[in-house]
Amino acid sequence: MAAIGNRGTVKEAAGFDPESDVKKLREAMKGMGTDEAAVIDVVSHRTIAQRQRIKEAYKQAVGKDLAEDLSSELSGNFKSVVLGLLMLPPVYDAYELRNAIKGAGTDEACLIDILASRSNAEVKTISSFYRKEYGKDLEKDVCGDTSGMFQRVLVSLLSAGRDETEKVDDAQAVKDAKEIYEAGEGRWGTDEVKFLTVLCVRNMKHLLKVFDEYKKIAGRDIEDSIKREMSGSLQDVFLAIVKVIKNKPAFFAERLYKSMKGLGTTDSILIRVMVSRAEIDMLDIKAEFLKMYGKTLHSFIKGDTSGDYRKILLELCGGE
Structure with missing residues (x-):
């Protein structure tokens, strides 16, 4: 794994001085209207770690919460971006999941985007921040808002138990590919549990091998089979898992x-x-x-x- 952050567009600001950033932000919020350009200049050119230091310095200097102050000054999508940037990643993920669940209807796309693309450690951290922040259990909330096989896939992802070694068992990969084929394309109706057991449990390297073997057996990509065999949110979550693993x-x-x-x-x-x-x-x-x-x-x-x-x-x- 390459070091985190080195493939990002946001890099550490050189000569970083949280106090002068705080001054800039306070100036930006003074008087009538807000100097949005100054806000953009600061928050979009500092790393997450640097933004946390700005938040601390702001609290010390002003005795108020920076996110709250900005929240009352900004609006719409712009505000959503700025507030998101001020949060630590697991806090932001927890916040997004909370919004996806509460209120009328569920934003399944949000649940899928986050849970299908985060590592075990990330999922565990998100769950603990969720409990700390909202006093609720993330798995319980997800279960209260979803159902059927889709719910079972999300619960499996939330259990954060995927094998994260790099071990590839060739014989097992062939067996996995056969079982998925026989659970879907190779029969009438689909046995989705087999897909869950392989796609949510095996490690990434092993799954890439499974996908290769699957193509040999089925004569098509696993994504094509998922599209033919499933629909709705279940199709979406399985496709997301496969795509995240591939690229x-x-x-x-x-x-x-x-x-x-x-x-x-x-x-x-x-x-x-x-x-x-x-x-x-x-x-x-x-x-x-x-x-x-x-x-x-x-x-x-x-x-x-x-x-x-x-x-x-x-x-x-x-x-x-």
């Missing part, structure tokens, strides 16, 4: 593309991916986006958003 940046590039193409923009997805990946693998996501769609992510965001919201997303995106 995580490509998975996020596709999420971004789909959030912007066609009429209207699904801002919740656009914001979540831009905020949560800016410091991790945004450079790779941009490269995959260009490869997959023949256009830059930068040009897509530019054409699909406006105002300060557009400005801050473009900063997180980095240049063309």
Whole structure:
């Protein structure tokens, strides 16, 4: 694994001085109206760790919470991006999951995006922040809001028990591929539990081997079989797991593309991916986006958003 953060567009600010950033932010919020450009300048060019230090320095200097102050000054999608950037990653994930569950209807896409793409350690941390922040059990909340096989897949992902070694058992991979084939394409009706057992439990390297073997047996990619055999949220979650394992940046590039193409923009997805990946693998996501769609992510965001919201997303995106 490469060190975290080195494939991100957001890098550590050189000569970082939290006190002077606090001064800038206080100036930006003084008087009538807000100097959004100053806010963008600070929050989009500091790492998560640096933003935490700014929050501490702000509290010391002003005796108030920076996120609360900004929240009362900003609005709309721009505000959502700024507040997301001020949170630690597991706190932001917990916050997004909470919003996906509470209120009328469930945002299944959010549950899938987060739970299918985070490591065991990340999922455990998210769950503990969720309990700390909301006094509720994440698994219970997810179960109260989902049902059937989709719920069982999410519970399995929440148990954070995926094998994370790099051990590939060739014979087992062939067996796994056969079992999935026989549970889906090879029979009438689909035995989804078999898919769950393999896709949610085995390690990534082993699964790549399973996918190769599957193609030999079925004559098609496992994604194609999932699309033929399943529907709705269950199809979505299994596809997400497969795509994340094959190529995580490509998975996020596709999420971004789909959030912007066609009429209207699904801002919740656009914001979540831009905020949560800016410091991790945004450079790779941009490269995959260009490869997959023949256009830059930068040009897509530019054409699909406006105002300060557009400005801050473009900063997180980095240049063309």
